[in-house]
Amino acid sequence: MSEPNVDGNPANTSSAHKEPHHLRRAVIIWAVLSVLGIIATILLSPIIMPPAASALDSADNFTFTVFTVLAVPVAMFVFVFLGYSLIVFRTKGRPTEDGIPLQPTPFIQIGWLGITSALCLFLVIWGLFAFYQETAAASSNTLQVQVTGQQWMWTFYYPQYGVSSQGQVLELPVNRPVEFYVTSKDVLHGFAIRAFGIRVDANPGEVTTTPLVTPSVIGQYEVACVELCGLYHSYMWEFVNVVSTDSFNSWIVDHGGHL
Amino acid sequence: MTEGKTIEGESRRTNLMQMLFPSVVSGVVLGVIGAVVFGVVVGLITQQQNQDAQLVAAYIGWTLFFFIGIGAFEGITTWGFARRELTLEEEHKLAGKGQGLWRYFRYTTDHKVVGMQYLALTLVLFFFGSMGAFMIRLEQSVPGAIFFNPQTYNTIVGMHGILMIVATIIMVSGPFGNFILPIMIGARDMAFPRLNALSFWLVFAAAPVFFSTLAFGGFPTGWTGYAPLAVQEMTPGMDAYCFTIILFATSTTVAAMNIVTTVLVMRTKGMTWGRLPIFVWGVILSVILGLTAFPSFLISQVMVLMDRVFQTSFFIATFGGSNWLYEHLFWFMGHPEVYVIALPAMATAAEVTAVFARKPVFGYRLLVSGLIGVCVLSTVVWGHHLYTSGANTALDGPYMLDTELISIPTGLFFLGMIGTFWRGKIWMTVPILFVAGMLVNFVIGGVTGIYLADLPTDEILHGGMFVTAHFHFTLVGSMVFGFFAGFYYWFPKMLGKRLDPVLGRIHFWLFEIGFLGTFLSLFYAGLLGEPRWSANVAPMFAVPNLIASLFAILIAASVFTLVYNVIITLARGERAEANEWGGKTLEWTVPTPVPLENFEHLPVVTSLPYNYGSPEPVTEKATGIAIDMPLQTQSED
Numbered sequence: 001m002s003e004p005n006v007d008g009n010p011a012n013t014s015s016a017h018k019e020p021h022h023l024r025r026a027v028i029i030w031a032v033l034s035v036l037g038i039i040a041t042i043l044l045s046p047i048i049m050p051p052a053a054s055a056l057d058s059a060d061n062f063t064f065t066v067f068t069v070l071a072v073p074v075a076m077f078v079f080v081f082l083g084y085s086l087i088v089f090r091t092k093g094r095p096t097e098d099g100i101p102l103q104p105t106p107f108i109q110i111g112w113l114g115i116t117s118a119l120c121l122f123l124v125i126w127g128l129f130a131f132y133q134e135t136a137a138a139s140s141n142t143l144q145v146q147v148t149g150q151q152w153m154w155t156f157y158y159p160q161y162g163v164s165s166q167g168q169v170l171e172l173p174v175n176r177p178v179e180f181y182v183t184s185k186d187v188l189h190g191f192a193i194r195a196f197g198i199r200v201d202a203n204p205g206e207v208t209t210t211p212l213v214t215p216s217v218i219g220q221y222e223v224a225c226v227e228l229c230g231l232y233h234s235y236m237w238e239f240v241n242v243v244s245t246d247s248f249n250s251w252i253v254d255h256g257g258h259l
Numbered sequence: 260m261t262e263g264k265t266i267e268g269e270s271r272r273t274n275l276m277q278m279l280f281p282s283v284v285s286g287v288v289l290g291v292i293g294a295v296v297f298g299v300v301v302g303l304i305t306q307q308q309n310q311d312a313q314l315v316a317a318y319i320g321w322t323l324f325f326f327i328g329i330g331a332f333e334g335i336t337t338w339g340f341a342r343r344e345l346t347l348e349e350e351h352k353l354a355g356k357g358q359g360l361w362r363y364f365r366y367t368t369d370h371k372v373v374g375m376q377y378l379a380l381t382l383v384l385f386f387f388g389s390m391g392a393f394m395i396r397l398e399q400s401v402p403g404a405i406f407f408n409p410q411t412y413n414t415i416v417g418m419h420g421i422l423m424i425v426a427t428i429i430m431v432s433g434p435f436g437n438f439i440l441p442i443m444i445g446a447r448d449m450a451f452p453r454l455n456a457l458s459f460w461l462v463f464a465a466a467p468v469f470f471s472t473l474a475f476g477g478f479p480t481g482w483t484g485y486a487p488l489a490v491q492e493m494t495p496g497m498d499a500y501c502f503t504i505i506l507f508a509t510s511t512t513v514a515a516m517n518i519v520t521t522v523l524v525m526r527t528k529g530m531t532w533g534r535l536p537i538f539v540w541g542v543i544l545s546v547i548l549g550l551t552a553f554p555s556f557l558i559s560q561v562m563v564l565m566d567r568v569f570q571t572s573f574f575i576a577t578f579g580g581s582n583w584l585y586e587h588l589f590w591f592m593g594h595p596e597v598y599v600i601a602l603p604a605m606a607t608a609a610e611v612t613a614v615f616a617r618k619p620v621f622g623y624r625l626l627v628s629g630l631i632g633v634c635v636l637s638t639v640v641w642g643h644h645l646y647t648s649g650a651n652t653a654l655d656g657p658y659m660l661d662t663e664l665i666s667i668p669t670g671l672f673f674l675g676m677i678g679t680f681w682r683g684k685i686w687m688t689v690p691i692l693f694v695a696g697m698l699v700n701f702v703i704g705g706v707t708g709i710y711l712a713d714l715p716t717d718e719i720l721h722g723g724m725f726v727t728a729h730f731h732f733t734l735v736g737s738m739v740f741g742f743f744a745g746f747y748y749w750f751p752k753m754l755g756k757r758l759d760p761v762l763g764r765i766h767f768w769l770f771e772i773g774f775l776g777t778f779l780s781l782f783y784a785g786l787l788g789e790p791r792w793s794a795n796v797a798p799m800f801a802v803p804n805l806i807a808s809l810f811a812i813l814i815a816a817s818v819f820t821l822v823y824n825v826i827i828t829l830a831r832g833e834r835a836e837a838n839e840w841g842g843k844t845l846e847w848t849v850p851t852p853v854p855l856e857n858f859e860h861l862p863v864v865t866s867l868p869y870n871y872g873s874p875e876p877v878t879e880k881a882t883g884i885a886i887d888m889p890l891q892t893q894s895e896d
Contacts, residue, residue: 022682050787063715064786071706078673078702085680086687086695089616094841095684099618101872102682104674109625116670120663127659127713134715182649187487188582190647190722194788199718201648203583204487205576208649222797226722226790228481230488231409234793 022088030073030080037072041065050194053217053242056134057197063130070119134211139177142212145170147182149189149202152232154223163257170240173248174218180210190226193240201227215242281330283364283463290464293324311568314475314495318468318502325464330366331457354452356855366460368452371853374438375753376459377429380466382825384426385739389818391419393811396777400808402801404794412794413479414472417500420482421469425507427734428549428596429462430742431603436518436542438753442846443536445527445864447856450520454513461510465503472499481792483593486559486574486585490566498567501560508557515546515553527845529864529878536844536868537613537620540627541606544634549599551638556592559585583650590641598637600734602630604741605672608694611744612679614842615691619869621678625671632668636661643712647721655714662712669705673698688840689763693744696771700736704729707782724800725785728778736774743767750828751835755851758832762824766817773813780806843868848878 045065052058089099104112146157156165165171172178182191184202191210192199198210225236243251249259279285297320302313326332333353338345345353354369355362362372363379394415398406407415437459441449449455472478476494484504489497522543526535562573563585572578574585613620620626642658676698685691707729710716720726743766750758784803789796796804838847845868849857862878 048783048786057719060715060719063713064710064719067706067709067713067716071709075702075706078677078698081677082680082695082698085616085677085683086685089680089683090685090687093686095617095686097617097684098871099616099683099685101619101870102621102678103619104622104625104678108674108678109622112670112674113667116667120666123663123709123713124660127663127715128656131655131714187491188485190790192722192788192790194719197719199647199721203576203649205581206583206649208651222788224788224790224797228413228479228483228485228488228792230479230492231413233413234404234409234790234795237797 022084026081026084029084030076033080034073034076037076038069041068041072051217052197053195053219053221054197054213054215056211056213057195059130059133060197063126066126067123070122074119139212141176143173143176143178145172145178145180147180147191147202148185149182149191149225149229149236150185151187151230152225152236154189154191154225154236154238158252158257161252161257161259163252163255166255168238170223170238171248171251172215172240172242173245174215174242176245177212177214179212181207182209183207187229188227189229189236190224192224192226193221194224195221195240199226215240218242218244278361281328281333281365282361283329286325286327286329286460287467289328290321290325293320293327294318296320309568310495311498311564314498315502315564315568318498321468322464322506326460329460331453331460333366351855354448354855366453366456368448368456369855370437370441370449370452370455371753373449373455373459374434374436376463377433377437378753380459380462381426381430381434381742384422385430386818386822388419388422388426389814391415391422393815395419396808396811398794399796399804401805402796402798407794409794410477410479413481413792414477414496416792417478417481417484418469418472421500421503423734424482424596425462425465427600427738427742428511430600430739431607431745432514432518432542432545433459433462434753435538435607435745435749436514436546436603439749439846440518440539440542441521441525442849442853442857443539443844444522444525444530445845445858445862446521446525447858447861449517450523450525451517454517458510458514458517461506461513465506465510468499468506469503472496475499483589484560484563485582485589486563486566487576487582489563489585490574498564501564501567504560505557505564508553508560511546511549511553512557515550518546519543519550527861527864531864533624534864534867536610537623537626537630538603538606538610538844540630541603541609544630545599545602548595548602548634548637552592552595552599555588556596559588559592562588583645583648586645586648587641590644593644594641595637597730597734598633600738602634604697604738604745606630607745607748608697608741609672609675609679610844611690611748612676612694613869613871614748614840615686615688615694616679616683617686617841617871618679618683619867619871621675621681622671623675623867623869626675629668629671629675632671633665636665636668640665643717646714646717659712659714663709666705666709673702686840688747689758689760689767690744690748690840692764692767693740693747696767697737697740697744699771700732700740700774703779704732704737707732719788720785722791723785724781724789724791727791728781728785731774731778731781736778740770743770748840749846751839752846752851752853754829755835756828756832757835757839758828759824762820762827766820766824769813769817769820773810773815773817776810777807777814780804780810843870845878 049061052061144159146159148155153168156170182200182202183206184204186204189202191202196213196215198213200208200210219242221240223238223240225233252259294317298313298317301316305312355365355367355372363376398412404412437455475496477496478500479492480489484500522539565571566573566575572580574580574582609620609626640658640662642654643662646655711720711726711729747758747763780803784800787800789800835851837851845862848862864878
């Protein structure tokens with residue numbers, strides 16, 4: 001192998017004559033911007049994130065924020081070193097001489113691999129833990145809801161009460177765990193309630209379930225279809241009403257169900 | 260067959276028939292006749308009961324007779340069964356020697372002609388695809404389906420998707436992989452010149468099939484063509500989608516085999532694997548990945564067509580089929596495919612950076628191993644597209660692990676790029692601007708991929724606008740920017756003209772600012788929970804969608820700037836030098852326009868082409884060692 005340029009890394013030695021210490025400068029800029037970025041992420045995320053109506057969704061939102069905090073220094077590293085190079089090392093017109101033929105030292109190679117691997121490992125472990133925490137044990141008062149997607153509406157059936165939501169509104173009592181059994185009559189649909197942090201496909205011929213979710217805030221939220229299901233896919237929106245237990249019970253009775 | 264010696268002499272006296280046959284004109288004429296005949300015959304057999312069968316038959320007729328008309332089978336009895344080998348004159352005729360501009364409209368085997376054909380096709384596809392994008396932004400700028408009805412909108416989304424996917428898959432490996440790559444490795448042509456022509460004309464033949472969907476009601480499935488919907492769909496426009504994919508997947512397979520073989524066997528003396536330019540690594544890894552990925556796409560579409568035409572039930576749950584089967588087949592192609600797009604564009608960026616920073620690639624072997632790592636790991640990540648399918652397999656964890664492992668070799672790419680910029684003598688040209696933009700966008704696209712790879716966050720983002728914004732950041736912001744870096748870099752070599760650098764800079768800044776504005780606001784819409792594919796934007800997402808649409812105007816302006824720049828350069832651009840940028844790879848050592856057999860004497864390579872800052876030459880020049888190779892090595896096989 002004739003590879004002529006496997007020199008050391010002269011840029012990193014402090015003996016560079018008269019040149020400003022570029023590496024130190026860039027690292028300082030990177031550190032400052034990263035800290036600012038992380039602070040901004042922490043301050044802004046409550047404003048940017050949509051309100052969560054279940055512990056599951058707040059946990060997902062929290063994971064999102066944690067990952068963003070990690071991502072800021074990574075992105076800043078590229079932005080700063082790229083920007084610094086483009087501003088400081090640019091030539092006027094066509095360069096007449098060549099750049100310094102740098103090659104990565106073993107230290108840089110191993111360090112870089114180590115840092116990226118550690119970050120990657122953290123993401124995987126965090127993801128697995130956060131995900132398996134969601135598989136909570138079913139409690140005795142779990143509300144079961146059978147969700148059926150069809151072109152282009154959702155219907156909700158409450159087998160424990162023998163009642164079906166006729167007005168295409170998903171009515172749920174607050175602070176009671178719900179388990180959704182999701183299927184489809186025709187093509188693939190995607191059952192998603194952003195405010196609860198649940199999302200699962202409605203497959204024809206299969207019944208899929210979501211993790212156990214407990215709506216914790218009274219209010220109105222949306223069910224969306226998140227798999228392209230044909231002509232009126234984007235009209236396949238319905239409302240979720242999270243109401244008090246009393247209101248829920250009277251809603252059941254009003255719709256001809258038995259308590 | 261016409262005798263080769265008479266070609267030159269007769270070329271001035273050829274009559275119109277000889278000029279048109281064989282050429283794309285006769286191909287289209289025969290193809291249309293073939294389509295009508297096949298469609299009518301099958302219509303008679305099925306008594307007009309099966310529109311899908313008729314249409315698929317028409318597409319088959321079109322394809323077959325188009326290739327007869329364009330002369331793909333020319334000489335097959337003479338040479339195809341090895342009754343005798345081609346003479347040099349016959350090879351030159353096939354390569355388009357002395358045919359002027361007509362060679363671009365024929366089944367020409369010269370790799371440079373094929374490269375130019377691919378370049379033109381890529382730009383045309385990009386243009387139509389971007390028009391689709393602007394229509395999407397128009398529709399989504401305000402809530403409610405106002406500008407298009409949902410059926411039209413769904414078709415526009417699907418057409419935009421397929422046009423862009425096809426364009427991005429061919430954008431680097433097609434134009435530069437065909438034109439530049441053989442010169443870069445010191446070859447006189449590709450290993451299989453006729454397959455090379457076949458791969459291009461298959462994409463070309465797919466275009467009318469694809470656009471015919473407009474005449475048959477469009478297709479509602481978007482570019483993914485998810486199966487129960489694709490089978491259920493009554494309008495025959497869906498068949499156009501399936502058949503387009505079949506043709507396109509065949510084309511990529513043919514092209515991939517050709518490029519792999521070329522790099523394996525046709526490197527010049529001294530061009531060891533350790534001296535291959537990064538670009539060649541990127542292209543060959545990409546096409547190897549394509550060879551594993553695309554067959555499953557082809558098969559999935561054959562199965563959908565069988566479900567539609569013969570009422571089989573691969574994907575129909577009531578008859579024992581499964582939509583998960585389709586999802587697996589599709590994403591087994593779909594995820595490696597984005598790396599098929601990514602690898603050559605990343606490699607192009609590395610190639611360009613070394614030239615304009617006047618520095619060797621920082622950590623050549625590390626960077627190449629990064630590309631190899633991406634290539635290997637990406638074959639088994641497709642399951643993350645099924646996280647929320649409800650299948651809940653035990654593999655969700657491993658899929659997540661593998662998906663996130665990809666960030667390690669991708670990190671090596673960033674190390675190589677940043678290291679190449681660092682302490683360089685950076686010449687701020689248009690290509691390097693696009694590389695810089697690519698790196699900025701690629702970081703954003705990369706870190707947002709983490710949220711989608713990780714199970715807990717994917718749960719709030721899957722199937723939403725966040726996904727759309729993420730893959731636009733990687734495919735458009737990163738890879739299309741990488742393509743444009745290559746486009747501005749190699750345009751002077753390919754066309755011999757200098758693109759206007761001022762217009763190039765305007766193109767870049769309009770594109771970059773418009774792009775960031777558009778897709779950063781779509782990230783926000785996705786975070787709020789907006790689903791993809793919405794003709795009717797829900798009112799709560801109206802603001803980010805409007806902002807995105809307004810920024811898209813800048814992207815539209817950038818598209819027209821590029822079109823204007825290309826047209827004005829072709830019309831009256833300055834002539835470029837043979838080595839316009841001072842590059843050291845072999846394509847800059849040959850004259851512009853590149854002669855038919857590329858090299859007078861095949862060069863002997865002695866080092867990596869990045870020895871900036873070192874006096875050693877890349878090739879042994881004028882030492883008398885240059886060797887003469889037989890002209891077309893194909894005939895040696």
